[in-house]
Amino acid sequence: MRANPSIWNRDTLKAGLVIAGLLVPYHWYLVRWETLSGVTFTIFYSALLTLCLIATLAAAFSQSILFRLGCAVLFAASVLLVNSYQRVMDAPFFYVSFVNLFETASFTGDALEQFGGHILPPVVAALLIAAGVIVPPRPRAYRYRIARHVPAMAPVVAMALLATIVFARDGAGATGMPGTIVTGAYGAVMVTEKVLQLRHRREPVTLDHKPMARPADIVLIVDESVRGDYLDIGGGKIRSGLLNAAERPRPGVYNFGRAASAANCSAGTNITLRYGGTRVNYQRYIATKPTIWSYAKEAGYHTVYIDAQLTDGRLQNSMTKKDLKQIDEFIQFDHTPVVDRDEKIAELIAERTHNDVPEFIIANKIGAHFPVNDKYPESYTIYKPASPRGRLANVATNDRGTGVQRWDLYKNAYRNTLLWTVGHFMDTLFAGADLSNAIIVYTSDHGQNFHEDGSPGYATHCSQNPPPSEGTVAIAMMTKVPDIAVEAATWSRTDFGATSHFDIFPTLLDLMNYDADEVRLVYGPSLLEPTNDPLTFNARFSEFGGNPPYWVHIMPVTPTQNVSLR
Numbered sequence: 285m286r287a288n289p290s291i292w293n294r295d296t297l298k299a300g301l302v303i304a305g306l307l308v309p310y311h312w313y314l315v316r317w318e319t320l321s322g323v324t325f326t327i328f329y330s331a332l333l334t335l336c337l338i339a340t341l342a343a344a345f346s347q348s349i350l351f352r353l354g355c356a357v358l359f360a361a362s363v364l365l366v367n368s369y370q371r372v373m374d375a376p377f378f379y380v381s382f383v384n385l386f387e388t389a390s391f392t393g394d395a396l397e398q399f400g401g402h403i404l405p406p407v408v409a410a411l412l413i414a415a416g417v418i419v420p421p422r423p424r425a426y427r428y429r430i431a432r433h434v435p436a437m438a439p440v441v442a443m444a445l446l447a448t449i450v451f452a453r454d455g456a457g458a459t460g461m462p463g464t465i466v467t468g469a470y471g472a473v474m475v476t477e478k479v480l481q482l483r484h485r486r487e488p489v490t491l492d493h494k495p496m497a498r499p500a501d502i503v504l505i506v507d508e509s510v511r512g513d514y515l516d517i518g519g520g521k522i523r524s525g526l527l528n529a530a531e532r533p534r535p536g537v538y539n540f541g542r543a544a545s546a547a548n549c550s551a552g553t554n555i556t557l558r559y560g561g562t563r564v565n566y567q568r569y570i571a572t573k574p575t576i577w578s579y580a581k582e583a584g585y586h587t588v589y590i591d592a593q594l595t596d597g598r599l600q601n602s603m604t605k606k607d608l609k610q611i612d613e614f615i616q617f618d619h620t621p622v623v624d625r626d627e628k629i630a631e632l633i634a635e636r637t638h639n640d641v642p643e644f645i646i647a648n649k650i651g652a653h654f655p656v657n658d659k660y661p662e663s664y665t666i667y668k669p670a671s672p673r674g675r676l677a678n679v680a681t682n683d684r685g686t687g688v689q690r691w692d693l694y695k696n697a698y699r700n701t702l703l704w705t706v707g708h709f710m711d712t713l714f715a716g717a718d719l720s721n722a723i724i725v726y727t728s729d730h731g732q733n734f735h736e737d738g739s740p741g742y743a744t745h746c747s748q749n750p751p752p753s754e755g756t757v758a759i760a761m762m763t764k765v766p767d768i769a770v771e772a773a774t775w776s777r778t779d780f781g782a783t784s785h786f787d788i789f790p791t792l793l794d795l796m797n798y799d800a801d802e803v804r805l806v807y808g809p810s811l812l813e814p815t816n817d818p819l820t821f822n823a824r825f826s827e828f829g830g831n832p833p834y835w836v837h838i839m840p841v842t843p844t845q846n847v848s849l850r
């Protein structure tokens with residue numbers, strides 16, 4: 285090798301840029317260090333971190349411009365992703381975070397709009413690293429041929445090692461590692477898990493089913509980000525449209541009050557509602573049991589799936605093309621403004637209760653998904669002052685980001701949104717629906733976090749350490765089908781404030797006339813029997829093996845909230 289008298293050369297510049305970029309999120313390296321207990325773990329983590337840093341540097345010193353360009357793009361994108369996530373969520377980037385991001389990848393455009401000014405440091409980090417990697421290193425002659433391959437091998441080895449750790453530790457172990465290596469490792473784990481899942485075959489429907497003389501429509505309305513404690517049916521102040529002026533349930537409404545969501549992220553809850561499962565066995569059930577669509581088809585229903593959030597046939601919440609095979613009608617509102625889409629759902633469901641086709645319908649509403657600035661018409665500006673309007677009218681849903689100038693203004697916009705997307709929605713539904721021919725179950729996918737505890741960050745849900753409000757939803761049933769109404773009246777009193785999303789799947793099977801005892805044995809209690817729910821939601825939901833659950837209790841439920849008893 286040629287000796288160079290000065291250390292201030294191109295190579296120093298390269299290394300300097302890369303190291304500077306890697307050090308931008310230094311806070312998260314320290315966070316990981318603080319959580320380590322004992323010398324062994326500290327040494328192990330330090331060694332792993334050093335390896336990842338060196339691997340990144342090594343890649344930068346490849347003599348191949350093509351390889352360096354590829355690395356520059358990959359590293360910059362990964363660092364931008366990981367660092368932005370950590371800043372916006374104010375939480376380490378776990379494997380489950382990666383999976384959640386991946387599942388909501390269809391919202392990347394909205395997310396970019398929302399990230400706003402909070403991603404300046406991640407952008408700087410990404411640019412520094414990309415620049416450092418692209419600058420050509422000084423040519424060097426290698427004494428050993430193998431040395432030539434070190435730059436290309438190093439990041440692969442580091443990613444493989446990290447992936448192995450993440451796999452062995454059920455999704456943990458890679459927080460506080462540089463973004464350059466983490467994303468590749470998580471990607472490898474996810475692909476492996478997906479491939480391993482292929483071994484699972486979904487079981488056929490085996491539960492006993494009795495045909496019904498006159499089956500009614502069964503509808504599951506999944507609202508979006510609607511906190512149960514805000515609605516009047518959950519003891520709050522916002523009119524849900526389900527109670528009358530005297531705050532008593534409207535005729536045909538059976539209120540189960542506050543309930544626990546399955547998860548605090550849309551995907552986790554929607555998956556649970558579609559595949560069933562109890563708190564103990566949800567991962568196995570999600571992988572192997574028949575979908576709710578299969579049960580509905582088997583029971584003779586025409587199956588309808590309405591997704592108001594996405595357009596152009598895009599699927600979300602881990603739904604697959606395979607699921608679509610069991611769905612007779614897949615409805616989205618490509619040409620309807622976001623603010624009017626829930627209204628469309630209400631009209632559509634009402635209409636379907638009048639045709640003579642027994643239908644099973646799941647509807648994912650727009651609801652109050654972040655950002656809510658423009659989710660209600662001007663005339664619904666009841667709570668003031670509210671967040672500024674006019675900029676986010678085309679944003680349906682977005683899991684992360686800002687748009688929050690002040691939480692007090694945002695909460696007013698949220699209240700106005702609920703008046704429109706829940707209160708007015710129900711008015712439309714009740715005006716048009718024939719409840720003597722339908723059984724409707726209403727809930728929201730999860731609650732919301734308005735950072736009332738002073739916690740930093742802008743995330744309204746999907747938090748890793750969520751407050752109780754993030755899993756606090758409400759559950760209500762609406763029907764005038766005589767025998768079901770009698771049962772619902774009884775059980776909505778008995779089970780008031782003691783139900784969760786886990787009770788909904790067995791309820792739907794009960795309503796489809798599957799054998800109630802078998803259903804309970806496999807899926808747990810339905811809403812129409814004693815539920816005794818522990819009122820917890822899973823803040824570390826993973827549909828794959830991976831993360832063990834982390835159960836968080838919802839907001840307290842008191843008998844005085846029971847509007848059915850007033």
Ligand SMILES: [Zn+2]
Pocket residue numbers: 508509549550551653729730
């Ligand atoms: Zn959601």
